[in-house]
Amino acid sequence: MAFTRATGKHRRTGRVHRTTARAAGVAALTTTGVVGTLAAPALAAEPEVEQTGLTPVVTIGDSIADEIDAQALAQKQAAADAAAREAAQEAARERAAEAAEEAREAKERAAREAERERLNTFVAPITASYVSTAYQAGSSLWSSGSHTGIDFHASSGTSVHSVGVGTVVEAGWGGAYGNQVVIRMHDGTYTQYGHLSSIGVSVGESVEPGRQIGVSGATGNVTGPHLHFEARTSPEYGSDMDPVAYLRSHGVNV
Numbered sequence: 001m002a003f004t005r006a007t008g009k010h011r012r013t014g015r016v017h018r019t020t021a022r023a024a025g026v027a028a029l030t031t032t033g034v035v036g037t038l039a040a041p042a043l044a045a046e047p048e049v050e051q052t053g054l055t056p057v058v059t060i061g062d063s064i065a066d067e068i069d070a071q072a073l074a075q076k077q078a079a080a081d082a083a084a085r086e087a088a089q090e091a092a093r094e095r096a097a098e099a100a101e102e103a104r105e106a107k108e109r110a111a112r113e114a115e116r117e118r119l120n121t122f123v124a125p126i127t128a129s130y131v132s133t134a135y136q137a138g139s140s141l142w143s144s145g146s147h148t149g150i151d152f153h154a155s156s157g158t159s160v161h162s163v164g165v166g167t168v169v170e171a172g173w174g175g176a177y178g179n180q181v182v183i184r185m186h187d188g189t190y191t192q193y194g195h196l197s198s199i200g201v202s203v204g205e206s207v208e209p210g211r212q213i214g215v216s217g218a219t220g221n222v223t224g225p226h227l228h229f230e231a232r233t234s235p236e237y238g239s240d241m242d243p244v245a246y247l248r249s250h251g252v253n254v
Contacts, residue, residue: 119186121209122164122250125193125229126152126216131254132226135242148240149192149230150254154216156197156225162207163191163247169235171203177228178220181213182235189246190235194228195220 133151154160166183169190174180177194181201184190197217207213218225231246232239247254 118208119165120250122247122252123161123210124152124247124252124254125161125163125191126154126158126227127161129153129158129227131244135244148237149194149228150243152227152229154225154227156215156217158216158227159212160193160196160214160216160227162209162211162213163252164209164250166191166207168201168203168205168207168213171199171201174220176221178222179214179217180220183207183213184235190232190239192228192230192232194230195222195226197225 129152131150132153133147135147135150137147138145139147162183164185166185168181169184170180170182172179174194177192179196179199180192180194181196181199182190182192193213195217196214197219199214201207201211201213216225216227229243231241231243233241244254
């Protein structure tokens with residue numbers, strides 16, 4: 001029996017273009033504008049996908065895929081570079097903060113050292129003088145029977161200085177001491193300066209080492225001009241201590 005070969009027009013199977021795993025990333029890159037600015041024109045030049053009734057697959061040529069890869073790599077590198085710059089800037093900020101903190105601490109240390117030096121600086125109450133009457137020297141001139149301080153040789157009008165840092169607690173007439181100044185020192189001790197011809201400070205005033213507080217004279221119970229100097233544990237008479245030892249303990253050569 002003769003068979004007639006069936007004939008008819010059949011649709012030819014669509015030719016598959018090159019597809020790669022890169023196509024899966026095209027959609028993601030599209031959202032960043034990579035494909036929009038690069039792939040779209042090139043894709044337009046690709047042969048139109050044949051109608052197969054199946055879901056079309058976007059295909060791209062090798063050169064476009066390579067460029068997409070290059071742009072993705074460039075974006076990744078740019079992000080890495082930005083992160084590195086930020087890390088470097090943060091490290092620089094931290095170093096600057098550390099340097100500022102070190103400078104602040106150094107400044108504070110210097111200030112504390114300067115303050116310690118200021119507080120520990122003592123001078124003689126009269127420059128280039130000497131002790132003319134010793135501590136606890138006996139005489140009927142003193143009501144206690146002995147000298148409660150030391151006398152520095154000085155003619156009237158000689159500048160009298162505070163021996164250290166302190167605050168004036170008395171400034172005026174002191175009976176047998178004549179015109180006197182009493183200073184509470186920073187360490188809680190007291191110093192007294194008697195027989196002054198004039199006073200140059202007021203109660204409550206702060207004084208520094210070497211600050212002129214008055215001038216020597218012969219006021220009160222005296223036989224001649226000089227400076228009577230006492231070191232005390234309180235501002236009151238009778239709390240005296242050895243003024244030579246006191247001054248020497250603070251570095252004053254007397």
